[in-house]
Amino acid sequence: MPKVKAKILCFVDNGLRQPGDVFEYNGPRNHHLEYIEEVGAETEPTVSDAPQRRLRKGKMAESAGTE
Numbered sequence: 001m002p003k004v005k006a007k008i009l010c011f012v013d014n015g016l017r018q019p020g021d022v023f024e025y026n027g028p029r030n031h032h033l034e035y036i037e038e039v040g041a042e043t044e045p046t047v048s049d050a051p052q053r054r055l056r057k058g059k060m061a062e063s064a065g066t067e
Helices: 057-065
Strands: 003-006 010-011 015-017 022-024 031-035
Touching: none
Parallel strands: none
Antiparallel strands: 003 022, 003 031, 010 015
């Protein structure tokens, strides 16, 4: 299991974690935790690895009004 460190006061794995607490965590990614040791990181892709795409709302409205 990966070791993590709490960045802020948070409730993880049925326990209240203080900032700086180091513990093992095997749940979904959590942005309140700093990952110290990751196990199997190369086999599990994270959401941040995927390219991000933004949609423009204005383009849809412009093309709909010209028909």
